[in-house]
Amino acid sequence: xxxxxxxxxxxxxxxxxxxxxxxxxxxxxxxxxxxxxxxxxxxxxxxxxxxxxxxxxxxxxxxxxxxxxxxxxxxxxxxxxxxxxxxxxxxxxxxxxxxxxxxxxxxxxxxxxxxx
Amino acid sequence: xxxxxxxxxxxxxxxxxxxxxxxxxxxxxxxxxxxxxxxxxxxxxxxxxxxxxxxxxxxxxxxxxxxxxxxxxxxxxxxxxxxxxxxxxxxxxxxxxxxxxxxxxxxxxxxxxxxxxxxxxxxxxxxxxxxxxxxxxxxxxxxxxxxxxxxxxxxxxxxxxxxxxxxxxx
Numbered sequence: 324x325x326x327x328x329x330x331x332x333x334x335x336x337x338x339x340x341x342x343x344x345x346x347x348x349x350x351x352x353x354x355x356x357x358x359x360x361x362x363x364x365x366x367x368x369x370x371x372x373x374x375x376x377x378x379x380x381x382x383x384x385x386x387x388x389x390x391x392x393x394x395x396x397x398x399x400x401x402x403x404x405x406x407x408x409x410x411x412x413x414x415x416x417x418x419x420x421x422x423x424x425x426x427x428x429x430x431x432x433x434x435x436x437x438x439x
Numbered sequence: 440x441x442x443x444x445x446x447x448x449x450x451x452x453x454x455x456x457x458x459x460x461x462x463x464x465x466x467x468x469x470x471x472x473x474x475x476x477x478x479x480x481x482x483x484x485x486x487x488x489x490x491x492x493x494x495x496x497x498x499x500x501x502x503x504x505x506x507x508x509x510x511x512x513x514x515x516x517x518x519x520x521x522x523x524x525x526x527x528x529x530x531x532x533x534x535x536x537x538x539x540x541x542x543x544x545x546x547x548x549x550x551x552x553x554x555x556x557x558x559x560x561x562x563x564x565x566x567x568x569x570x571x572x573x574x575x576x577x578x579x580x581x582x583x584x585x586x587x588x589x590x591x592x593x594x595x596x597x598x599x600x601x602x603x604x605x606x607x608x609x
Contacts, residue, residue, distance in 0.1 A: 326496055349495075349496050349499070351495050351496075351524060351528060352495070352528040352531050352532060353493050353495055353531060382496075382499060382520070382521075382524070384495075384521070384524050384525060384528055384578075385525060385528075385575070385577035385578050385581060386528060386575070388577065389574060389575060389577070392571055392572075393574075396572075412513070412514070412517055413517045413520065413521065416514075416517055416518065416521065416585075417521060417581065420581060420584055420585070421571065421577060421581070422571065423571060426571055
């Protein structure tokens with residue numbers, strides 16, 4: 324996964340625990356399986372809130388988007404919430420074009436997302 | 440004489456690529472007319488050719504550099520990069536061999552042409568907005584959304600997709 328690095332930390336905001344996932348690099352069909360596996364491993368921990376920081380993600384294609392949409396459905400099913408933070412222009416574009424940004428809330432900062 | 444033959448060949452290729460907005464399925468099971476070998480226009484500035492296997496990040500960097508050089512705005516360069524990456528992703532998914540990317544531009548437009556040995560069998564590929572619950576199928580739809588013009592030619596031997604972006608649109 325040279326093109327993409329994913330780091331996960333457990334955080335807390337006003338007594339509420341959340342999982343922060345930072346995705347850095349470029350996400351496309353060549354690394355979607357890795358991305359999906361990593362995200363699903365976190366989902367299986369059943370966090371109430373998962374915040375994905377996209378500020379370091381320079382590019383996302385439709386296969387990576389599907390991975391996020393799938394995570395969103397899983398979080399939904401288990402009563403949790405997925406939120407996205409600070410997409411760069413190229414990533415914001417695909418979120419907007421596909422209207423994924425109407426399905427998954429997008430925030431300007433991790434603090435805002437954590438505050439809900 | 441040679442120039443005439445070249446012109447005629449180009450015309451045939453251009454005609455083969457011209458298709459109605461919603462293509463009809465061909466009898467041989469492929470969705471599009473046969474893909475001809477297409478030379479880049481001689482008048483184009485700085486044409487380039489690139490063969491790729493899975494190095495999509497490199498493809499995106501090249502397309503972005505050319506898009507800016509040709510005069511596209513940053514936002515439209517981002518669109519073209521997304522479109523080329525989606526098409527090349529299909530090569531990675533479906534084709535068993537490398538794909539090739541050619542880029543050329545003149546004063547009016549920049550064109551990215553992607554060729555691979557895959558075959559598009561769905562004549563409506565890219566013309567329907569997929570559900571967000573679908574597990575795939577957004578690629579060609581996105582391509583049609585962000586590009587000013589998309590030409591597709593596909594048969595059993597391969598697929599040629601040309602993406603056009605006007606330089607005087609913002």
